[in-house]
Amino acid sequence: MCADLWSFALSTYARPGVEAACLHVQEQGADVCLLLCGAWLEQRGVALVPERVQALQQLARPWQAQVVEPLRQVRVQWQAMAQQDEPLARLRERVKALELDAERELLKRLEALAQTWPTGEMMGQQKWLEGLATEAANLDHDALQQLRVAVTDA
Template sequence: MMMQPNFIDFALSVYAQPSVEAECLQLQDRYQVSVTLLLCCAWLDFRGVGASPDSIRAHAGEILAWEQAVVWPLRQMRRQLKRESEANVAVAEIRTKIKQAELSAELEVIKRLGLVTWIRCSEQALASVCLYYQIPSDCDSFGALRARMAELKADTLTGQTN
């Protein structure tokens, strides 16, 4: 039996799936959801740890504030430069550097969330993240994300390394 992946490996593996990426980005753009927190909650559920909205607020609030102060402005700049970068090589190079900084900052958020000592609870972390961000209960319940988690769980049980 394989060991369960650490948060960084889990997040990168899950997010590498185009359907998961699209689902996460839709939630980010529609509800201002932190993709890194969403992936963290998926990881918590994958491991059977869970999290309540209060524990998310208590354990991740400072990290999410840093993400909003650092990652989000970089993302906004990168998006604003997209059209201009298509016609201007210098702007395209600047946009590439901003994207690299954004990805580095997101990785820092993942590292920080991975270091949090989450206390086991009976509440599903993905359900709690919906409550935390006040996402309507009729929204898709993370179909692509849950499907990828199920694949990873099966791989973990069978010893596969996909």
């Protein structure tokens, strides 16, 4: 088990099928950083409490909207043009690195918030993923289950 959220996120994301599942639910409006945090909390046995869900969402939403999403939009917008323009492709890679840095910072902030929550309170199906997913992403049980299985098998 990874002690810190960033290491957990990297190892989980690298597992087979997780990247595709995360990208799929992200397209449906889910915050992948929140979902990875939820999976980390499930693994640590942190009890799912509505106030905790709300605190994580209140922390993540502004950062996601004001920092991560604008970087992602630029990166996606430049994708087609960058295939024909090498200097733009290099700039796009730098934007991609900034986007990853912004997500890492969000994960650090989420971890800091959750660090004081007792671990080992509840083991088993906590449903953190469902609690932190958007309604649209919650409809895709397969993608959320893929993430849960990857965490359970870790």
